[in-house]
Amino acid sequence: xxxxxxxxxxxxxxxxxxxxxxxxxxxxxxxxxxxxxxxxxxxxxxxxxxxxxxxxxxxxxxxxxxxxxxxxxxxxxxxxxxxxxxxxxxxxxxxxxxxxxxxxxxxxxxxxxxxxxxxxxxxxxxxxxxxxxxxxxxxxxxxxxxxxxxxxxxxxxxxxxxxxxxxxxxxxxxxxxxxxxxxxxxxxxxxxxxxxxxxxxxxxxxxxxxxxxxxxxxxxx
Numbered sequence: 001x002x003x004x005x006x007x008x009x010x011x012x013x014x015x016x017x018x019x020x021x022x023x024x025x026x027x028x029x030x031x032x033x034x035x036x037x038x039x040x041x042x043x044x045x046x047x048x049x050x051x052x053x054x055x056x057x058x059x060x061x062x063x064x065x066x067x068x069x070x071x072x073x074x075x076x077x078x079x080x081x082x083x084x085x086x087x088x089x090x091x092x093x094x095x096x097x098x099x100x101x102x103x104x105x106x107x108x109x110x111x112x113x114x115x116x117x118x119x120x121x122x123x124x125x126x127x128x129x130x131x132x133x134x135x136x137x138x139x140x141x142x143x144x145x146x147x148x149x150x151x152x153x154x155x156x157x158x159x160x161x162x163x164x165x166x167x168x169x170x171x172x173x174x175x176x177x178x179x180x181x182x183x184x185x186x187x188x189x190x191x192x193x194x195x196x197x198x199x200x201x202x203x204x205x206x207x208x209x210x211x212x213x214x215x216x217x218x219x220x221x
Contacts, residue, residue, distance in 0.1 A: 020125035023053035039116030092188035148182035
């Protein structure tokens with residue numbers, strides 16, 4: 001919420017929330033989600049990730065609807081073969097072309113969800129989740145610099161927690177994995193323009209105009 005749009009407005013607060021892995025939540029954290037008023041959680045992880053690290057929200061939360069969509073192909077191995085050697089700055093444009101079915105499914109779920117706060121997440125909350133966030137912000141006509149800023153915030157916000165969580169790994173490798181270059185978002189937005197713009201892309205992946213209007217309304221009055 002609060003991001004500037006090209007027509008001088010601001011995006012709505014308490015509507016859409018992107019997060020990292022909710023499997024880390026304590027019982028107190030689950031209660032905090034409930035108290036915030038979260039009504040829907042969409043998990044973008046692969047099924048094997050969900051099995052290895054189950055979300056306590058789907059098990060313990062009261063009144064929160066949980067959905068799971070493997071945004072990037074059916075399995076991690078399948079996606080890694082498809083995305084091998086793709087530079088980080090070009091990852092988002094590549095996903096726009098090669099994960100259209102998953103993107104459509106996620107956005108359709110968001111469009112159909114109740115109007116209360118909705119959380120969507122993957123593991124780190126920056127790439128799969130960041131791409132969905134960037135698409136929604138673009139649909140709300142947020143200025144490109146603010147969309148890129150939103151994505152880049154993950155680098156520092158995840159830093160300390162992930163250095164602790166993965167203390168058995170090389171810190172430099174962790175920091176490199178957490179790098180969220182603004183160039184990646186600008187490349188994604190440029191790719192969308194080549195395809196005809198965000199609204200044309202929504203039609204290309206199979207969303208109805210009604211769904212697109214519903215998604216935009218999540219962030220715009």
